[in-house]
Amino acid sequence: MSDTALLIKNVDKFYGPIDHGVHAVRNISMDIRKGEIIALLGSSGCGKTSTLRMVAGFEAVSRGTISLKGREVHTLPPVRRNVAMAFEGYSLYPPLTVKENIAFALKSSRLSQSVVEEKVAYIARLLEIEDILHRYPSSISGGQQQRASLGRALIRDADLHLLDEPMGQLEPQLRAVLRGRIKHYIKERGLTAILVTHDQTEANALADRIAVMEGGELQQYDTPQKIKERPANLFTGTFVGEPPMNVFEAEISGDDDRMVFALNGDVRLEYRTADFQPDVRKALLQRRRVVVGIRPYSVRRVANGVPARVAVNQWLGDQTHIAADFAGGTMVLVEHDRADLALGETIGIRLDPDSLHVFDAASGAAVSHGRELA
Amino acid sequence: METTSPLERIFRFVALSLVVLFFMFPIVWIFLMSFQTNETILTIPPTIVFSPTLSNYAALITGKLTTSAGTLDIAFMRNLMNSVFLSVTSVALSLVLGVPAAYAFARHKFRGSEDIAFTLLSFRFAPPLLVLLPLTQYFQWLGLSDTYVGLIWVYQLICLPLILWIVRGYFEDISADVEYAYRIAGHSWFATFRKIALPLAGPGIAAAGLLAFIFAWNNFVFALVLASADKQPVTVGALAFVTSSGIQYGQIAAAIVLSVTPTLALALYAQRYLVEGLSLGAVKG
Ligand SMILES: Nc1ncnc2c1ncn2[C@@H]1O[C@H](COP(=O)(O)OP(=O)(O)O)[C@@H](O)[C@H]1O
Ligand SMILES: [Mg+2]
Numbered sequence: 001m002s003d004t005a006l007l008i009k010n011v012d013k014f015y016g017p018i019d020h021g022v023h024a025v026r027n028i029s030m031d032i033r034k035g036e037i038i039a040l041l042g043s044s045g046c047g048k049t050s051t052l053r054m055v056a057g058f059e060a061v062s063r064g065t066i067s068l069k070g071r072e073v074h075t076l077p078p079v080r081r082n083v084a085m086a087f088e089g090y091s092l093y094p095p096l097t098v099k100e101n102i103a104f105a106l107k108s109s110r111l112s113q114s115v116v117e118e119k120v121a122y123i124a125r126l127l128e129i130e131d132i133l134h135r136y137p138s139s140i141s142g143g144q145q146q147r148a149s150l151g152r153a154l155i156r157d158a159d160l161h162l163l164d165e166p167m168g169q170l171e172p173q174l175r176a177v178l179r180g181r182i183k184h185y186i187k188e189r190g191l192t193a194i195l196v197t198h199d200q201t202e203a204n205a206l207a208d209r210i211a212v213m214e215g216g217e218l219q220q221y222d223t224p225q226k227i228k229e230r231p232a233n234l235f236t237g238t239f240v241g242e243p244p245m246n247v248f249e250a251e252i253s254g255d256d257d258r259m260v261f262a263l264n265g266d267v268r269l270e271y272r273t274a275d276f277q278p279d280v281r282k283a284l285l286q287r288r289r290v291v292v293g294i295r296p297y298s299v300r301r302v303a304n305g306v307p308a309r310v311a312v313n314q315w316l317g318d319q320t321h322i323a324a325d326f327a328g329g330t331m332v333l334v335e336h337d338r339a340d341l342a343l344g345e346t347i348g349i350r351l352d353p354d355s356l357h358v359f360d361a362a363s364g365a366a367v368s369h370g371r372e373l374a
Numbered sequence: 375m376e377t378t379s380p381l382e383r384i385f386r387f388v389a390l391s392l393v394v395l396f397f398m399f400p401i402v403w404i405f406l407m408s409f410q411t412n413e414t415i416l417t418i419p420p421t422i423v424f425s426p427t428l429s430n431y432a433a434l435i436t437g438k439l440t441t442s443a444g445t446l447d448i449a450f451m452r453n454l455m456n457s458v459f460l461s462v463t464s465v466a467l468s469l470v471l472g473v474p475a476a477y478a479f480a481r482h483k484f485r486g487s488e489d490i491a492f493t494l495l496s497f498r499f500a501p502p503l504l505v506l507l508p509l510t511q512y513f514q515w516l517g518l519s520d521t522y523v524g525l526i527w528v529y530q531l532i533c534l535p536l537i538l539w540i541v542r543g544y545f546e547d548i549s550a551d552v553e554y555a556y557r558i559a560g561h562s563w564f565a566t567f568r569k570i571a572l573p574l575a576g577p578g579i580a581a582a583g584l585l586a587f588i589f590a591w592n593n594f595v596f597a598l599v600l601a602s603a604d605k606q607p608v609t610v611g612a613l614a615f616v617t618s619s620g621i622q623y624g625q626i627a628a629a630i631v632l633s634v635t636p637t638l639a640l641a642l643y644a645q646r647y648l649v650e651g652l653s654l655g656a657v658k659g
Contacts, residue, residue: 079558084558084559085554087555092552092555095574104556106559107560107561108561
C-alpha cells in the first residue's frame with residue numbers, strides 16, 4: 001500500500017540475550033496509514049515505550065522488521081529514519097532555555113532565523129508555554145518540561161511523530177484543552193503520529209485507531225468504537241471502558257427452546273433460543289464454560305428481573321453508579337438520573353441478549369457480541 | 375531560619391577554628407619557614423618573631439645554593455618547569471584518550487567492556503615499585519628511559535584510569551535520552567558527543583583533569599627511577615636540598631611553597647566547576 005506510513009511486522013524485543021532476556025514486546029504487527037493518529041494503550045510495563053523506541057531506533061529490534069514509507073529502517077541509525085519523538089522523561093537539554101530547546105530541533109533543517117522564531121512562537125502559544133520560553137529546564141515544573149518536550153517534537157516536520165505519554169503530568173483541564181489543539185495541529189498538517197498512553201480517555205479523544213497492549217502482546221488494534229463494541233478478548237473488554245465491564249463465569253446449556261447461562265452456579269439467565277442466531281448458538285453451546293461480560297450502562301433495572309442487593313449507590317453529579325451483590329460477585333450499573341435506592345434494597349436486574357459479550361473461559365478470546373459472532 | 379543559642383554559636387566557632395588550625399598549621403608553618411634562614415629555623419625554642427628574608431627564594435630562582443661547605447648548583451627552576459610540562463602533557467594526553475574511552479564504556483556495553491575497564495583501573499592497585507623494575511628494563515630496550523616521552527607514557531598509568539573512571543560516571547549520569555533527542559533531530563553520533571555529551575560532562579571532566587593533575591604533580595617514584603636530573607620534577611628535585619652539610623630547611627620550605635602554588639591556583643580556579651560538577655544531578659532525566 002502506498003499510503004502506509006509505518007509497517008511493524010512480527011517484532012519482538014528482548015532486553016538481554018534473545019529468547020533468554022526480558023521479553024518486553026511479543027510478536028507485534030501493525031500498520032499505520034499516512035495522516036493517522038494511533039494510540040498505544042496499555043498498563044505500565046506492557047511494552048509501549050519499548051515498541052516506540054524500536055521505531056525511533058534507540059533500541060535494537062530483536063526479531064521482525066519495521067518499515068517507514070516502504071523503506072526498511074530497523075537497522076538504520078535514528079538520524080536516518082526521519083522521526084520525531086517526545087520522550088517519557090522529557091530529556092530536555094539542561095544548558096539551553098526552553099525556547100532554545102524547541103528551536104534546536106529545527107537546527108538541521110536549515111530554516112532562516114525568522115521562520116524558526118515564528119514556528120517556536122506558534123508552538124509555544126499552542127502549548128501555553130509562552131511565558132517560560134526563557135527559563136531553563138531545571139527551573140520549571142514537570143508539566144512545563146513535558147510541554148516543552150512535546151513542543152520540541154511537534155515543531156519538526158518528520159514522517160512520523162512518536163509521543164510517549166506526552167500529557168501525563170498535566171492537570172486535567174489543561175490536558176483536555178491541549179488534546180483538542182494537538183489533534184487539530186496534527187490533522188491540519190497531515191502528520192502521522194503514535195501516541196503512547198495509559199489513559200483511555202486520551203486514547204479515545206485523540207486516536208483514529210487504538211492498539212491495546214498487555215504483557216508485551218498486541219491485544220486488539222481497531223477504532224475506539226470497535227474496541228468498545230467488539231472487544232477481541234476478555235482483557236480488552238475489561239481494560240477499556242469506565243467503569244469496567246462486569247464479568248461473570250458462566251456455564252451454558254440449551255435446547256431448541258431455551259438458552260440458559262448459569263452464572264457462578266446460583267443465578268440462571270434464561271433466553272429464548274431464537275434470540276441467538278444459529279451460528280452464535282452453536283459456538284456458545286460448543287464452549288459450555290464461558291465468561292459473560294456486560295457494560296455497566298447496558299445493565300437494566302426491571303421489576304421482574306434477577307434479584308440483586310444494592311451495596312453502593314453513588315450520585316456523581318452527572319450519573320449514578322450502583323453496585324449490587326449479584327451471582328456471588330458485584331454488578332455495577334450506570335444510570336443517568338439519581339436512583340432512589342436504599343442500601344440493602346433488592347432490585348431486579350435484566351441483561352439483554354443484545355448487550356452480552358461472551359468470551360471463551362480458557363483463552364479469553366471473544367465468542368460473541370450480542371447477537372453476532374465475534 | 376534556624377535559631378541557635380549564642381553559646382552554641384561560640385562553641386561551633388571554637389570547634390571550627392580548631393579544625394582549621396589543625397589542618398592549616400603545617401602549611402602556615404612552612405610558609406613562615408620559607409622566609410627564615412636555616413639558623414633561625416633551628417633555634418630552640420622556636421620563635422615566630424624573626425626578620426624575614428627572601429634569600430631562600432633567591433637561591434632557588436638563581437639556582438645557587440650557598441651552604442657552609444660552599445656553593446652548590448641546584449636545578450630547582452628547571453625541575454619546576456619539568457613538573458609543569460610533565461603534568462600538563464600527561465593530563466592532556468589522558469583527556470584525549472580517556473574521555474572518548476569513558477564515553478564508549480558508559481554508552482556501549484559490549485562483551486568484556488566491564489573487564490577492560492576494570493583492568494585499566496587495576497593499574498592503580500599495583501604498587502609502583504613492583505612495576506618499576508620490569509618497566510625500567512623495557513624502557514632501556516626501547517630507548518625510552520630518561521626521555522619525556524617515556525615519562526609521559528608512564529604517567530598515563532596514573533592519569534588515564536583516574537580520568538576514565540571518573541568521567542565514565544559523569545557520562546552515565548547523563549540520561550541517554552537527552553542524546554537520543556539530539557540524534558533523532560538529524561545529528562550524527564559524533565556531533566552528539568561533541569555538542570551534548572561533552573558540555574554536559576564538562577564539570578566532571580574538569581574535576582577529573584584536576585585530580586589527575588594533582589596526582590601527576592605529586593608523583594615521585596616513577597620520575598626518581600626513570601629520569602635523570604635534567605628531566606626530573608620538583609618532587610624528586612627536592613632531594614637536592616639534603617646536602618652533605620645538612621638539610622636546607624629554609625630552601626625546602628620555599629621550594630614547597632613554590633611547587634604547591636600551581637596546583638593550589640588551579641584548584642581555586644576550578645572550584646567553580648567542581649561545585650557545578652557535584653550538582654550535575656539536575657541533568658538526570
Ligand atoms: N532497558 C531495559 N532493560 C531491561 N528491561 C527493560 C528495559 N526497559 C524496559 N524493560 C522492561 O520491559 C518491559 C516493558 O517496558 P516498557 O516498554 O517501558 O513499558 P511501558 O512503556 O508500557 O510502561 C517492562 O517489564 C520493563 O521492566
Ligand atoms: Mg512507558
